[in-house]
Amino acid sequence: MTNISVRNDKKQAKISTFKGPGMRPENTPQPGHAKHKWRNIRWAVLLFFNFFFFASFFFDIQLLEGTLSGSRLLGFHLIDPLAAFQVVLSSKIIMVNLIIGVVTIFLFYLMFGGRSFCSWICPYHWLAELGEKIHLNLKKKKIIRNHTFDRKIRYYFYGIFLALAGITGYTVFETINPVAIISRFIVYGPSLMLLWVMVLLIFEILYSRRAWCRYFCPVGVSYQLIGLVSPLRIKWDKESCSNCKRCQSVCLIPHVLTASVNQGKADYVNSSLCTRCGLCVDICDDEALSYGVKYLDKLI
Amino acid sequence: MTEKQSKTPISRRKFLKTSTLVVTGAAIAYGAVSVPLLRSDRLRLRPPGALDENLFLASCIKCGQCLQVCPPQVIELDDISQGFGIGSPYIIPREGACILCNGLPCVLACPTGALNHDLSLGKDAEMGLAVITNPDTCLSVLGVNDLVYRLENLGKKKTSSPDQTELKEILTSLIKKLTQDEKKAWQTKFALADISDNTLLSILKQSEHADLKWIINFAGSSGQAQKACQVCLEECPIKDEKPIVFVSKTNPNTGKKHIWPSVMKTCVGCGVCEEKCPTPAASVKITPRLEWSEKQTGIQTRKENLT
Numbered sequence: 001m002t003n004i005s006v007r008n009d010k011k012q013a014k015i016s017t018f019k020g021p022g023m024r025p026e027n028t029p030q031p032g033h034a035k036h037k038w039r040n041i042r043w044a045v046l047l048f049f050n051f052f053f054f055a056s057f058f059f060d061i062q063l064l065e066g067t068l069s070g071s072r073l074l075g076f077h078l079i080d081p082l083a084a085f086q087v088v089l090s091s092k093i094i095m096v097n098l099i100i101g102v103v104t105i106f107l108f109y110l111m112f113g114g115r116s117f118c119s120w121i122c123p124y125h126w127l128a129e130l131g132e133k134i135h136l137n138l139k140k141k142k143i144i145r146n147h148t149f150d151r152k153i154r155y156y157f158y159g160i161f162l163a164l165a166g167i168t169g170y171t172v173f174e175t176i177n178p179v180a181i182i183s184r185f186i187v188y189g190p191s192l193m194l195l196w197v198m199v200l201l202i203f204e205i206l207y208s209r210r211a212w213c214r215y216f217c218p219v220g221v222s223y224q225l226i227g228l229v230s231p232l233r234i235k236w237d238k239e240s241c242s243n244c245k246r247c248q249s250v251c252l253i254p255h256v257l258t259a260s261v262n263q264g265k266a267d268y269v270n271s272s273l274c275t276r277c278g279l280c281v282d283i284c285d286d287e288a289l290s291y292g293v294k295y296l297d298k299l300i
Numbered sequence: 301m302t303e304k305q306s307k308t309p310i311s312r313r314k315f316l317k318t319s320t321l322v323v324t325g326a327a328i329a330y331g332a333v334s335v336p337l338l339r340s341d342r343l344r345l346r347p348p349g350a351l352d353e354n355l356f357l358a359s360c361i362k363c364g365q366c367l368q369v370c371p372p373q374v375i376e377l378d379d380i381s382q383g384f385g386i387g388s389p390y391i392i393p394r395e396g397a398c399i400l401c402n403g404l405p406c407v408l409a410c411p412t413g414a415l416n417h418d419l420s421l422g423k424d425a426e427m428g429l430a431v432i433t434n435p436d437t438c439l440s441v442l443g444v445n446d447l448v449y450r451l452e453n454l455g456k457k458k459t460s461s462p463d464q465t466e467l468k469e470i471l472t473s474l475i476k477k478l479t480q481d482e483k484k485a486w487q488t489k490f491a492l493a494d495i496s497d498n499t500l501l502s503i504l505k506q507s508e509h510a511d512l513k514w515i516i517n518f519a520g521s522s523g524q525a526q527k528a529c530q531v532c533l534e535e536c537p538i539k540d541e542k543p544i545v546f547v548s549k550t551n552p553n554t555g556k557k558h559i560w561p562s563v564m565k566t567c568v569g570c571g572v573c574e575e576k577c578p579t580p581a582a583s584v585k586i587t588p589r590l591e592w593s594e595k596q597t598g599i600q601t602r603k604e605n606l607t
Binding site for chain 1: 377
C-alpha cells in the first residue's frame with residue numbers, strides 16, 4: 001500500500017515539476033481561436049472515402065466496391081481485420097482473399113498510423129465527434145454529467161467477441177458493429193439497425209462522452225495493434241512547447257499526450273491509442289506539435 | 301472534507317468495476333441469445349454457391365459485394381426485422397430471381413468464400429429446389445394458356461386503359477409464337493403494309509379497352525392458345541437439362557387426367573419459375589436448400605415434405 005502511494009507521489013511530483021522549457025513570455029498575446037486546418041482535411045478525407053463507397057455503387061463506377069467490412073479498391077481486396085479474424089474463427093477456414101485483404105490493410109495503416117482509421121475513415125467516429133460537441137455543451141449547462149468507464153473494456157470486448165465467434169460459429173459482433181451498419185447504410189440504404197446506432201449516440205450524448213470509441217469499440221483495437229508499430233506519430237518539440245496544455249483539452253484521448261506534455265519524456269506521442277487526428281496540431285500556438293515519422297525524422 | 305475526498309474515488313472505482321461487469325456480461329449474453337435465434341430462423345434463399353447455412357453465416361463478412369455485382373440486382377441484405385442474420389445476402393425469387401448469369405459474378409466477388417469459389421457454372425449451383433406448391437391454381441394442370449390468362453386478367457382490371465408495360469410484355473411473347481397465317485390476320489385488322497413484329501407491337505401498344513377485347517378473342521383463337529402454360533420451363537435458365545418436365549397424371553381428387561409439371565434433379569433452385577409464374581400467387585415456389593431425391597418427385601410427397 002505504502003509502495004503504491006510512494007510511487008504515485010513520485011509520479012505526481014514528476015508531472016507537476018515539469019514546465020515547458022519554452023515558456024511563453026508574459027507579454028505575448030493570449031492564444032487566439034483554434035485553426036481547423038487538420039480537422040478540415042481529416043473530415044474531408046473521411047467524407048470523401050465514405051462518399052466514394054456510395055458513389056462506386058450508386059453511379060456504378062466500380063472503383064471501390066463493398067463497405068468498410070470488406071471491399072475491393074480497383075479489384076484489390078481490402079478487409080477489416082476484426083471481421084476477417086471473426087470469420088476465420090467462426091468458419092475455421094482461411095481464405096487467400098482474407099489474407100490478401102488484411103495484409104493490404106495492415107500495410108496501409110502501418111504507413112498511416114494505425115488508429116488513423118478511426119478519425120480519418122470511420123463514419124461512426126465522425127458522428128461521435130459531433131455528438132461529443134453536443135455532450136460538452138449540455139455538460140457546460142450542467143444538464144448532464146459525464147460517466148467514465150474502464151478503458152480496458154475494449155480489450156475485454158475484443159476477446160469476448162473473438163471467443164464468441166469461435167464458440168458459436170457466428171460472427172456475433174458483426175450484427176451490432178456500428179461501423180459496418182453505417183457503412184452499409186451509406187452504400188445500400190437504411191436499415192432498422194440504424195436504431196441501434198442511434199441508441200449508442202444518444203447514450204454518448206446524454207450519459208458518457210464518446211463512449212463507444214473510448215471504451216468499447218473492438219474495431220479500433222485491431223487498428224490500435226497496427227498503431228503500436230506504425231511510425232507515423234504526432235511529434236512534440238520540447239523546446240518550443242510553452243506547456244499551456246491546450247492540446248490536452250482538445251485531444252480525443254487526452255492521456256496519450258501525458259508522456260510528452262506533462263512529463264517531458266517522449267518526443268513522440270507513442271501511445272497506440274492516438275488516432276492521429278491532428279486536433280492538437282491545430283490548436284498548438286507554439287508549433288510544438290506536428291505530424292512526424294518516428295525513426296525517419298532522426299535520419300533526416 | 302477529507303471524508304468526502306476519500307469517498308468519491310471509492311464510489312468511482314465501484315462504478316468502474318460494476319459497469320465493466322455489466323457491459324461485458326451484456327456482450328456475452330447477447331451472443332448467447334442472438335445465435336440460437338439466428339439458427340432457428342427460417343431458411344432464406346441464398347445466392348448461388350452459398351455454403352451450408354451455418355457455415356455460410358459463419359463465413360459471410362456482410363460486405364454486400366455480391367449485391368453490388370449482381371447483374372439483375374436481385375440480392376438483398378438482411379435486417380434486424382428478418383432475424384439476426386443482419387447484413388447477410390438473400391434473394392426473394394418472387395420479387396426477382398437469380399438468373400444464373402455467366403461467370404457467376406456474385407461468387408467471384410465474395411471475399412471470404414461464403415459463396416463457394418469452386419462453383420463456376422450456374423447449372424451446378426445448389427440453392428434449393430422448385431416445388432409445385434399449388435397444383436390447384438397451376439395453369440398447366442388446368443390446361444390454360446398463360447398469355448390468354450394474362451390478357452384476360454388485364455381486361456378485368458377496372459382502369460381506363462390497360463397496363464402498357466404488362467401489355468407490351470404479353471404481346472411481344474404472343475407475336476413471337478404466332479404462325480405466319482395468324483400474323484396476316486393482324487395485318488388485315490390494322491391495315492398494315494408489312495407484318496414485322498415491331499410494327500405489330502407499335503399498333504397494339506396504343507390499344508384501348510375495346511381493342512383489348514379483340515386481342516383477347518384473337519389470341520384465344522390462335523394456335524398458341526391451345527397450348528397449356530409452360531412458363532416455368534420456358535423461362536428456366538437451365539436450357540439443356542430441362543429441370544421441369546410435363547407428365548400426364550390423374551388428379552387424385554377429380555379422377556381426371558391432367559398434364560402436371562414435375563421437377564427433376566437438374567433444378568438448382570434459382571427461382572426464375574417462381575418469379576415468372578403467371579398465377580396471382582406463384583403455383584411453384586422455391587424451397588431453399590431442399591435436396592432432390594428420387595422419392596420426392598411426386599407432387600403430393602413434395603407438398604407433404606414442405607409442411
